[in-house]
Amino acid sequence: MPGTKVTIFNNGPLRIEGDFEIVDQEGKAFGLGGRTAVAICRCGHSSNSPFCDGTHKRQNFTSTVTARDLPAPAKP
Ligand code: FES
Numbered sequence: 001m002p003g004t005k006v007t008i009f010n011n012g013p014l015r016i017e018g019d020f021e022i023v024d025q026e027g028k029a030f031g032l033g034g035r036t037a038v039a040i041c042r043c044g045h046s047s048n049s050p051f052c053d054g055t056h057k058r059q060n061f062t063s064t065v066t067a068r069d070l071p072a073p074a075k076p
Pocket residue numbers: 012013014040041042043044045046051052053054055056057
C-alpha cells in the first residue's frame with residue numbers, strides 16, 4: 001500500500017490523502033494548514049484553484065472514471 005492515495009470521484013474532484021506535498025511549477029509548496037487530505041479540482045471552475053470548492057455540482061460537471069491499466073511508456 002503506497003503512502004499516498006489518490007481517489008478520482010465521478011463527476012467531482014481528485015482526493016489526495018496520506019503523505020504528499022503539492023507544489024507550484026516553481027517548486028514552491030502550498031501551505032495546507034495541517035491537512036492530510038485535499039480535493040483537487042477536475043472541472044476547471046473552482047474559485048480556489050487548484051483546490052475543489054464544490055462548484056462542480058453547480059456546473060453539472062460529468063466525468064466517470066473506471067480504473068484501468070495503462071500501456072507501457074514509450075521507450076526513449
Ligand atoms: S471539481 Fe470541484 S470545483 Fe472543480
